[in-house]
Amino acid sequence: MATEIATEIAATEIAENNPARFPDRHALSNACTAASEMVKRFAERSPVTYSQILERLETSTENRANAVKTYNEYLNQLSSLVAEVDEKTLAKRLREFRLQSHVELACRDIAGQITIQAMLRALSDLATVCLEVTYQYLYRQMCERYGIPMGKNSQTPQHLTVFGMGKLGGGELNFSSDIDLILAYPENGTTTSDENPIDNELFFHRLAQKLIRLLDQYDENGFVYRVDMRLKPFGSVGTLATTFTAMTRYYLQHGRDWERYALVKMRPVAGDIAAGQALISQLSSFVYQRHVDYVAMHSIDDMKSKIIAAAKEKGIKDNLKLGYGGIREIEFIVQTFQMIYGGRMQSLRQQSLLGALQALQDKELLSEKVAAMLRVNYLRLRQIENAIQYYQDQQTHDLPNKTAPRQALLTALGEKDWLRLVEEINRIRYEVFALFQRVFATQDGQAQPIDQEKLTDDYWLDLLYQTDMTQQSAETIAHQFVQFYKRMWQHDLGEKYLIRLNWVLPQIIAALDGEDNPVKIANHMLTLLESIADESVYLSLLVEHPGVLKKIMHLFMHSRWMTEFLCTHPLVIDELIHENHETAPRSAQNIRRELQRAIAQCSDTESTLQKLMDFKNAETFRVASADLQGNIKLLHVSDQLSWIAEAIIDAILTMAIDALVEKYGRPIYVLDGQTKQASFGIIAYGKLGSLEMGYRSDLDLVFLHDSQGEKQMTNGERSIDNAVFFSHVVKKFTDLITTLTPSGQLYPVDTRLRPSGGSGQAVNSVNAFAQYQFHDAWTWEHQALVRARFVAGGQSIADAFADIRQRVLAMPRDSETLRQDVLKMRTKMRDQHRDKTLPDGQANIKQAAGGLTDIEFIVQYLLLKHAVDFPDLVRCSDNVRQIAALELFEILRSADAADLRFAYRAYRFWIHHQQLLGHETVVDTARFAQEMQDVKAIWAQVFETQVETKAETKTEAKIGAKTS
Template sequence: MTTPTSQDLCLDGIPQAARPGILNLAQDYLSACQSQGLAPGPWPGSLARVWYHSEFVARVAIRRPEAFMALLASGDLERVYGDGDMCRRVRDTLETAGDEAGLMRLLRQARNREMVRIAWRDLTGTATLEETLDDLSTLADHLIDAALDWLHQDMACRHGEPRDADGQPQRLVVLGMGKLGGHELNFSSDIDLIFAYPRTGQTDGERCLDNQQFFIRLGQRLIKVLNEKTPDGFVYRVDMRLRPFGDTGPLVMSFDALEDYYESHGREWERYALIKARAVAGDRDSAEQLHALLRPFIYRRYLDFGAFGSLRDMKALINREAARKGKEQDIKLGEGGIREVEFVGQAFQLIRAGRDPSLQLRGIRPVLERLAAQDLMPAYAVRHLLEAYDFLRRTENRLQMVADQQTHRLPREDQDRLCLALSMGFEDWDSFETTLDRHMRRVHGQFEQVFAAPQRADDDVEQAAQPEAQRDLAALWLGSLGRERSLEVLDTLGLTGPESALAGLEHLRDCSACRNLTATGRGRLDRLMPLMLGVLSGLKDPDATLERLLRLVQTIARRSVYLSLLVENPLALSQLARLCEASPWIADHLTRYPLLLDELLDPRSLYAPPGRQGLMDALNDELVQVPQDDLEQVMDRLRMFKQVQVLKVAAADIMDVLPVMKVSDHLTWIAEVVLERVLGLVLEQLIAKHGRPRCLVDGEPFEPGFAVVGYGKLGGLELGYGSDLDIVFLHDSRGEQAMTDGERPLDNSEFFARVGQRILHFLGVFTGAGRLYEVDTRLRPSGASGLLVTSVPAFEDYQLGSAWTWEHQALVRARPVAGDARIAEAFQAMRGRVLRQPRDEAALRREVREMREKMWKEHATRDPAWFDLKRDPGGIADIEFMVQYLVLAHAARHPQLTTWPDNIRILESLIETGLMPRDDALFLMDTYRSFRDRIHELTLQEMPARVPVVDWAREREQVRAFWQRLMT
């Protein structure tokens, strides 16, 4: 074989000025081969181009030509590593390490081989950016892990294995932070590490050590073998400053100590740093426990808009430091650089991932993709960020591959600029720079949109730039404007009672909730209040709105994250003012459940309550985020789901987006979806404990079910805000051997009774998120003295043989709302049979009339100036009783009257059957809708369901006239 010479090297594509340097490197390589008696093969076609862009690769080849030749011959430069390939390469290299010096030498040799492979594949375009970052991160994981294993065994030979008080072996957990943790390591990066171990104890050898001391020594040795520079180079520059208390803190801490630190001392930047934390070496099983301990610190259970301010301050500090060090041309820290892409994605994680675990991701690219998928960021903005991130990370790696140095600064020398441009696929520097500038402008523009804070006025310069009106509002809130001027300013906002408003502001400022705020909380409050006063201008009723807003602020002051939400989102603040003005009920709802403030962020969602399927999907999304065995969390999530969905209905209602029939439909769907899920959860719990109910019917195995029947407003699809749920429980167990099949069996009747009891508990118990529903089960057979859960046959026997007329009236507005479909079908058939019984119309009319007259005496309004829309003669109850009477009186001849449980569709059926003139039925339908619509409005104004007697006088008298003609 002919020995190649430097002159044989293919220099196509290499600038003329760079060729002598490449030829010199080639000659040095050949001399190194000759000195070791090696016969190099032909030059690879890509070699000159790789060496031109990476002198590091050339220097490694010159230092160890035999290893370089082996790499060329291995085929590894052309292929993607499979699972386990990197681990095997590293372990095979280190297996001959006999002492620490040998370990250090072999670690560096393994590292250099793989780094040459990674650089070669990246520079030749053989590898994608994703493959390059994955290889770099995987290599780091295995080098750290293999070094740690060797050092642990070496120390255990001297001191014994570290164990906890129960004798369980303990291993070090190495958390990788930053890009290593995110599996996005760059070519020549420091690695930020945190060391931890599960539990305290001591080693079991003769020269025993306390566990912490053992792991501190182990950590120190690990840092040394990775970090120390030798003739073979280094493995990684190790940075431990992200550990608790930084350089002054212990090198290693137990899990309990770490948890205590973050609970007591953890700062916002540490939450940011821990987002990407990942166990890269050591005891990965225990690491899952550590991640679970840290998760509540990193991800708050509420939307944490305070993170915006913290990240904004952190980025400002980075910008000032970059400017001080002349790093304006820094593709990582400069405006539009890599750090700004990461800040955008991780800001959303800090704010939302506590409520949405699907955002608890480590890599920035999947986070951004998730934001687009959830419509939290526009798809085009995410696309621009991902394209920029890809370009910037490739640029970063190409800069660092030149000399294996950690640099993010663009070169200044023309030849270096050309080298970078060519490595990125551009013909010259200008075209590269144009593309780079476009990407960085897009990143910075998106960063500014996400982090813009036009409301903030943190320093004198910013305050001086504020409009005079805004400065006056700030001074008014702080109490430094003077009384007369304060009243004038409040008057300009349209307040008719400025004295009362000023007193309310002073009361809030001096209340204990505000006096005891932290400096951070006080700063957020002081930024919010001038903005809140500003949104009063132009409202129709600013006085009442301010009073409601002040109550809300006093409630949320101690949870200053909500203050941040309103400061950071002007649209949310304006929506809050708008809703509080429109409805004291909504204002009170938000005050009692501040988590609902999150819903103000997106008016598209706020004023568009989902349909039934949308509600089911939303509840599934909500509950999939919590462990189903954590009953407290499940109950809280169910309650918050209900509160959120009712708020959306109320917001759409108050803004006239939904007509009255749709309001009731939505409120009814919410109840149905909640009941279905509660029933499912209860059954799941009881089946896990007692097994499934079983029985034999005519000798055949049968699995009985359970169903919930809705009565009244729930059955009639006419729920209002705050309506109780009238429900009845049914099961269809019968026959023989009626027992559950678990290890702790129950009689089926006892099992289903427990199902009913638990449903009532689930719905009615108060938690911090309120109560789901008040429930009334007195419409079951025999009322409060009857069984809580009834079998379907027993229910029918009761209805046909013992039920009162008023119970049949109630059955008109009954329907299955949750549970077993077989029982639902049986109930509907049974309901039809009961309602379609032939009846004595005169006796029926008398009984219905007497029941209604009894209600008038007990519940009608005593004040002649007022008309109760529900209970008074001529109101809703009269219409309902007439409809129920007509169904019971005529269903035997007109069975279609039993098809529907709601009054409007029954009235439509009365038209179709000819039992009521069309005009009369349409009048009753319109009046019924109007009365219900007004009741909804009054509820949202926190007023009783009554109006001045002159209102709807004509409609009321006409309803009474109908009553007289039909019922007397």
């Protein structure tokens, strides 16, 4: 249908009537004055100027778009008109310039010499030129009186930035639109006048008052533009102009979702354009969020409901903007998609509706057919709307209901039949509203009774028999669907949910076609749908992206963990929409940057924790999906999971410290007569420490501070001892990261690896930690230290820990004592984890002889034994690179190192996928028979064969390397 309309209205889109129907200037003039009372009045008052306009139209080139003035042409023309004039004359000439320019644009439209796109752009350029020229005039005037406003911090001249919102921001202004503005300046300060200085706030407030009055005030010459300032921070009660910092703080702390929607259109149009662009970049984290914010989706639903309610109001039926299928619905569709997906798709971040629509098509978020329909219909409605408005230069969007204005509209559009025009408009609005309903699953106000057929098996069997599944599978699934539909109906979820459900269920059936286990997948899909029953907005993604169903079904077929995860955290459905999400591992820096963007606008602890949880879920799902698809390497999986954890730890630590500093001040100490600020840091052991995180790993953490010397107290009004302060930090951090949110818990934390274990202090000084490691730590604690690394906090802690770790691991050790200690610990662990219920031929791959833990113990033992001679052995904390170091320094033969690496990766890969399947790490030993045999042989060699001399070891290593 959209393609047919695109063909039929091709001439309308470019808005070029046949100029031959105006054989001379007289005929053209008659048409212009007949189509527009505004033009007629202008012709009567200013016949010479009107004649000049007609002459320009007659002499326009065949490339008619070139006849439209550019921004610079408007700017040069208006600037010359207002040079060296007083304020009263400025006001008069602004009004005359705007009216004359509007008359010329209207005449070009009536003559078919301007496209609708060019018309919208020219109207926007004209408005921005009026703003720019007026601003520069007033700025110079104000500076002459008060001096130049200077920045308090930067000591640079300050300018106001005028931000256009709405259609002005989008560069698609109407003939008689209000202009929605927000005014801001970079920073506070004072003006440079010696005699009459004022602060920047007062300077720009007065300038803003004058700017609005010059444009908005109605006098004998009319007005330039009606100015609407209600979109500024705090609305009608807010100041006219505010600093960039205050504006950023407002949106990040108090901004509402409708303001996010409005800021999609925000564009600097006058004043300091470059500074305005920088501010928009800062606000992008508020407007565009990387992950779909389904709390905001509720607000979008509310806005949509208001649009529907407005469309029902009496007398709005013929309103091209607000009525059913009108311009506002097209704008709402496009801007909502921009809000939802702009966080991850930069190309959607643009103010132009037409530009955004093209980007949505390019990103395949809207089909080419749908995008073409919206584009053609939008341009046609805007063309008709403009013709209605330039009839009497009034802000109206209603189709006229009297004969004279109807005839004028037909003349402006080059149409002859009113009923045909109405029929075209109705068809456009029907198509737009049908899409609007589908996208947002809106109700038309008439509650439809539930179709009783859907509560019978036969209804679903008719659909299921169209697939290639067996009769038994079809009957089972049909019964599942009936029971599910009954539950949903009985839950009284509302018509909105059931409408969307009616779209999704047939798509599920279609997607089941060709699947090996349709009953299992259908059951999982219904579990997912039931898990989101209270949040009908989640269904929108499935309605608009049927391809996502296939992806979900693939996951449900191959991973129980992914099934449970997706049903528990349906927000991550959004991750599946983006084709490249499985193939684009991100760096640690990118993950941290994305996390900071995600929480930037959170104003309280609860919302921040929820955002962190949503971020973790989405990122973990992204990694797991890529893992399951085989699109990411094993080590990259662990890297990604480890970096996600590090980013969250860093964010939580910042929250904890900031909260306590606000309460007690910063921890200070005096050393050698100098006052210093104490630092705090977190050391990761275990899986995170060795960059080997899995999908179910917890966090083994140790907390350190470097407070020492005298006067170890915080510097706040409620001063406390630094040791107490850091204990509070640990408690606050642990409470936050283990808090149970509606979406789950961030991470369980284990702190038993700290000095003296569970009986030790929650946090230790760096000096105390060093003393313990050198003099009191057990061998198993040094083994654990092999896999430890700094992950968050002050750099001084990072440096101190790295030094302590290096020196402790490189200490001289008695080889036999070390060997016995490691063997005893391994025996103890094996006894603790032995599962006597396992049948012969099965084992826990982590704890079995020749399994994962044996490899880790081999590596740790060799590192502790040889680091005294080769300190570089312990530079890294992960097993793979440690094995490589042992091979490099010829402590392990290349063949043995290769066997250990191969077995270690095979075990880790299998464990990861067992977790995705929701299974335990119990394996048939036959699966890894060769790997386990190799590890056992190396174990026996390392712990039982004594190597007499280093020279012999090197010789043996070389022979082994040659053999391998």
